[in-house]
Structure formats: C-alpha cells, structure tokens
Amino acid sequence: MSNNFCSVCLLKSKAVKNLQNSELDLLGESCVQAIFEPGETIFKQGALSSNIIYLQTGLVKLTIKGPHRVQIMRLKKAPSYLGVPTTMGDKINHYSAVAVERSSACFIDINTFKELLKVNPAFSYEIMLELCRNELEQYQRCVKLVQNQVYGRLATNLLIFSEEIYNSNEYDLPLNRNDLADLVCTSRETVSRLLADLTQEEIIEVNGKHIRILDTERLQTISEKG
Amino acid sequence: MSNNFCSVCLLKSKAVKNLQNSELDLLGESCVQAIFEPGETIFKQGALSSNIIYLQTGLVKLTIKGPHRVQIMRLKKAPSYLGVPTTMGDKINHYSAVAVERSSACFIDINTFKELLKVNPAFSYEIMLELCRNELEQYQRCVKLVQNQVYGRLATNLLIFSEEIYNSNEYDLPLNRNDLADLVCTSRETVSRLLADLTQEEIIEVNGKHIRILDTERLQTISEKG
C-alpha cells in the first residue's frame, strides 16, 4: 500500500501543487496511502503522532473526549489535511479521527513535511491558509453551539450535510441518531423528537437515515435564529 | 507613534527573533506601535483588516457576535499575535479585539508580513506553531463550554485568571460581572449567584472585583467535573 508516485497523483492538494518535481519525489518517498472503512479509526486521541494525514477522498469525524461524553467536533470532507496542529505541536493527538465514509488517506512523515515547509514558501503558505480557515470556522461553530438551542443546531447540521457535504437537498445521513446527537451536542432522544417536529412542520422528510429537505429557507431561519 | 526600530525592541516575539537585521529593518519600516486603554477597540468584527497585530504587552478580549449575544471567545495575554487568521484569509475581521488592560500593540502591514513568511522559514514556522496551538486550545475550550455546566465553567475561568494570567491566587478581575458572564457564556445573575455559592463553600473570597482563591484543589475539581 505504499505509494511513491505523488508526482502522478491525481488527488494532489492545493499546497502540493506548488511543489517542484524533486520535492514531489521527496514527498513520495515518505508517503504511505491507506484506505479506511466507515467506523475505522485513522488516529486516536492520546496516541503519539508522527504523521501528517492528507485525506484524499472520503469523510471523517473529528471526535474529542469531553468531561461527560464524546463530542464530534466537526466533520471533515476530503480533500483536507488532518492532524497538522497536533503533529506540529506536542505530538500527542488532542482528538481522534474516524472514517464516516470509505476514505483514502496519505500518511506523510512529519520530518519530510517540515522539510517541505522550509524549502517551499508557497507550500507553507497554503498550509498556513488552511490553518487560518480552520480557526475561523471553529470560532463560528463554537459560538453557534453555545448560543443556539438544539433546534437551531440540528437545523444547522442538516444544512451542512446538504450544502457542504453532499451538495443536494436529499441525502443519506452517514451517522446514526447517537452520532448525530454527539454532533449536535444533545441527547439521542432530543434528536428523535426534533426530527419528528421538523417533519411535522413539513420542513424535512425523514425515512430512517434518508433526509429530504423540503423547505430550505425555513430550515435556514431556524438555523440562524436558534 | 511610529516605531522604526524593531531591531532594538526589547519585546520581540519568538518568531521575530529569527529575523536577520535586514529583515528587521523591513519590519520596522511598516510597523506602527499604539497604546490602548481598557475598553478601547483594537479591531472590530466586520471591518476590513490589512494588518497583523503583535500584542507586546497587556491583555485583550476577543469577542464575537453570536445569534443572541456577544460572546467573549477568549482572553489573550501578551505576547501574542492577533488577527493572523483574518488578515491572511478573507481580510474581514471575524471577531473584535478590545483591550481589557492597558495594552501596547504593533500594527504590521500584511504585505511585509507575507514577505517575511516567504523569505524566512524559521519565522514562518513559529507563526504556524502559534496557529496550531490556537486551534488545539480552541477545541478544548469549546468542548468544556458545551459540556460543563455553568458552575464548572466559572471555576475554569477563575483558575485561568489565577494560573495563566496573573500567576497568583489573588487578583483583581479586569471584567465586570456582565463581561464575566459573556466569558463564561451565561447570564450576569447566574454569575452573581454562583460567586456567592463559591464564597459560601469557602472556596473563594470575593470583594467586588477582588478575588482570592482559598481552595484551589476544590476549584479544580469543580472545573473538571462540571
């Protein structure tokens, strides 16, 4: 499952597109690709990390153990880098990454990664931009989480699936009600009840894991107002 | 209030210590220093930003408008960079920075900053590390905010003042009860009540804005358990 051909990879990140051929060869030498099935852990909170992960395809959840329960901090869709803050920092994963859909990921040795940051400012700049985007998104997400009530948070996440992940107003949820509750930061029972409410209001249609959004506008209002 | 002498500045950031003399001169040319009194805004959410801010001394709050109220995302103590994610990204501030104590800040032109990132990998690396630290801290903060109840969150913040900001178990709060509520994400009334509770339990002593922590251990337990 090793892959020494980053130069011919069709799923290069925006950052990697800035690399020279010699740099791509360097990357290829210390880059291993792996496939993860839904539910499989890519890396685990508390474990040591010496790799940066480039998620080529798929969808993962980033989970973090809170004082009372596990929380899904966010979903990350490919293409994206995972574990940069951890691996550049104190090397101990501060959160876990678990595949939610079948995913393909490249493990890049941290020393190679650092070398590339050093020799190629354009590469480095792109990585930095991704970190910046993450920080701002995280602030937004946190404020909504704290200030909106559950109804609004659920609406927000249903919209994220529709607009950011599946680009369709109809999709199959890749999570069960328990995971959905962890994502929305509430209880499984409340998710059930509120999905029923949204159905009753004819804002969505639910059939097991299949969701169809009937009234995007009203869902957006709920998402914003709380 | 201009300052062209970054080379002789005694409050250089860890990142800036990596700069060569010529690079320091470049920095000095596009760097302006300013003093902010408590309550004064350093930059404002929604406004355009073309500067990176290096907080030399002082303490600021980063606030963000939520769907229902203003939230204090975090306090930032000098030395620290502010506005990197914003200014590197879409240029519109996603949050405001307001001085909480008398603060001194250097405004660095974004183009100069980018130039330095490009020519000096060690500088760039330090900035990247700060972004990484921010991201991890932010995850932690968010989880606690969502999962702990108010009592625990208040305890956490009282400990942050003691351990991270003032390095003393006795200090004057730089915020009024309203701001403290915004920081803890609750209402002013609840802050009052819970401070009274902590006093009654002889865990802290409160005298207006003056706080003395009597039982750090118990406060820590409350901070962790909820």
Place this chain on the structure above:
DNA sequence: TGATTTTTGTGATTTATATCACATTTTTAG
C-alpha cells in the same frame, strides 16, 4: 456634596432539554 447612572445581588417564575423508562423497529448473527 448630592444627584444620576451604572453595576450588582437576590427572589420568583418559566422553560429548554436531560434523564429515565419502556415499547417498537431494524439490523445482525447463528
């Protein structure tokens, strides 16, 4: 110094949502 504004404290009431308990449905495994 006294008057006005701001900040803070505290009781009463309301409410969103967690928790508990159990029934029903769906999925998995033998």
Place this chain on the structure above:
DNA sequence: CTAAAAATGTGATATAAATCACAAAAATCA
C-alpha cells in the same frame, strides 16, 4: 428463518439556568 442485539421513538419527570422584577450598592458626574 429465528433469536438476539442494536437502534430508534415517545411519554413522564426532573432540573439547570434563563428571564423578569426590583432593591441595594457603587461609581460617575455636575
């Protein structure tokens, strides 16, 4: 195909904390 396990739905109850209302204290100002 049947049995066991897991996931889901729904009612009843409990509770943390918001909100409202107002009094008291502190800070600011003229």
